[in-house]
Amino acid sequence: MAKRLSHQVDLNLLELFQAVYQTRNLTAAGRELGLSQPAMSRALTRLRHAYGDDLFLRQPHGLVPTPFADELSAPVRQALNIVRQTLHPPVFHPATENRVFTLAMSDVSEQVFLPTLADLVARQAPGVRLQTSQLQGKALHDAMADGTVDLAMGHLRLHPEGMCSDVLFTARYACIARRDHPAIHGRLTVDNFRSLGHVIATGSITGHAQVLERILSSPGIGAPIALRVGHFLSIGRIVAQTDYLATVPRTLAATFEHAWGVRTYEPPLPLPPYEVAQSWHERYARDPGLTWLRSLAYQRFFGRPPT
DNA sequence: CTCTAGATTTCGTACCTTAA
DNA sequence: TTAAGGTACGAAATCTAGAG
Numbered sequence: 098m099a100k101r102l103s104h105q106v107d108l109n110l111l112e113l114f115q116a117v118y119q120t121r122n123l124t125a126a127g128r129e130l131g132l133s134q135p136a137m138s139r140a141l142t143r144l145r146h147a148y149g150d151d152l153f154l155r156q157p158h159g160l161v162p163t164p165f166a167d168e169l170s171a172p173v174r175q176a177l178n179i180v181r182q183t184l185h186p187p188v189f190h191p192a193t194e195n196r197v198f199t200l201a202m203s204d205v206s207e208q209v210f211l212p213t214l215a216d217l218v219a220r221q222a223p224g225v226r227l228q229t230s231q232l233q234g235k236a237l238h239d240a241m242a243d244g245t246v247d248l249a250m251g252h253l254r255l256h257p258e259g260m261c262s263d264v265l266f267t268a269r270y271a272c273i274a275r276r277d278h279p280a281i282h283g284r285l286t287v288d289n290f291r292s293l294g295h296v297i298a299t300g301s302i303t304g305h306a307q308v309l310e311r312i313l314s315s316p317g318i319g320a321p322i323a324l325r326v327g328h329f330l331s332i333g334r335i336v337a338q339t340d341y342l343a344t345v346p347r348t349l350a351a352t353f354e355h356a357w358g359v360r361t362y363e364p365p366l367p368l369p370p371y372e373v374a375q376s377w378h379e380r381y382a383r384d385p386g387l388t389w390l391r392s393l394a395y396q397r398f399f400g401r402p403p404t
Numbered sequence: 405c406t407c408t409a410g411a412t413t414t415c416g417t418a419c420c421t422t423a424a
Numbered sequence: 425t426t427a428a429g430g431t432a433c434g435a436a437a438t439c440t441a442g443a444g
Binding site for chain 3: 405406407408409410411412413414415416417418419420421422423424
Binding site for chain 2: 122123124134135137138139141142160
């Protein structure tokens with residue numbers, strides 16, 4: 098294919114080339130494209146001029162492609178297929194797809210809503226597998242931007258640049274302490290909250306630690322932070338075996354009650370609710386697989402697809 | 405079967421209209 | 425102003441039917 102286009106070519110001319118190449122008949126190709134025969138003839142002239150080749154020769158049994166046209170046909174067909182694919186992007190078929198999705202989430206989210214999500218995925222898409230990632234900060238942002246991590250879920254601190262998100266639900270905090278705590282009688286008081294040592298999880302990718310540290314250290318409260326740990330899930334057992342107090346997501350408190358026998362208390366002062374969201378990078382906003390997964394998570398909480 | 409004249413088909417061009 | 429498409433028409437090749 099040594100010849101070069103003499104000037105910019107209207108891409109519709111490639112459709113014309115393809116139609117004429119297939120039909121070997123200008124009038125029939127014109128019917129396919131909705132053009133009159135003279136319009137086809139004129140368009141073919143433009144294409145001939147652009148390529149500097151006759152492309153098709155009029156012969157007794159129709160238009161016969163030149164060797165150059167034969168050479169051109171495969172790349173033109175491929176180019177048209179690529180263009181058509183951009184207009185009709187691939188569809189994700191959950192029942193038959195094989196794909197691994199990587200979800201960035203805290204240990205809290207793994208405990209609280211990953212089981213339900215995993216069950217939904219297993220029912221609808223048996224070939225799809227999930228794995229979680231504990232990346233945080235810039236590493237998480239970079240991983241989401243390059244597609245290594247597909248979706249981040251939870252009450253997360255994310256660098257906002259290029260991020261999109263759906264709020265899945267709003268949740269509240271609860272306090273937990275050991276069942277036979279010597280200083281707590283019936284209900285948790287403001288004095289208990291101020292004087293008892295608190296356990297908080299600071300190593301997690303969630304934004305809970307920031308919120309709780311601010312509350313505990315605020316001028317009117319000044320509660321002591323006795324222990325900082327890396328994971329929320331460690332807190333239940335620690336609280337069960339010490340006189341420490343902890344403020345954790347309410348759903349997690351319920352889990353700790355069953356697992357470690359701790360007791361859940363209403364916070365003695367108003368704590369702000371927090372939002373749990375799913376976030377993804379704008380580069381993958383139209384990824385059909387990711388769109389399906391996001392929709393599944395959204396329906397899990399709202400009973401309907403996102404608008 | 406062969407030849408021939410008219411009909412039909414198909415491509416190319418001139419000229420006009422339209423829309424950007 | 426320019427490019428693209430339509431109508432009208434010419435040219436060339438093929439098809440078809442009738443005559444010899």
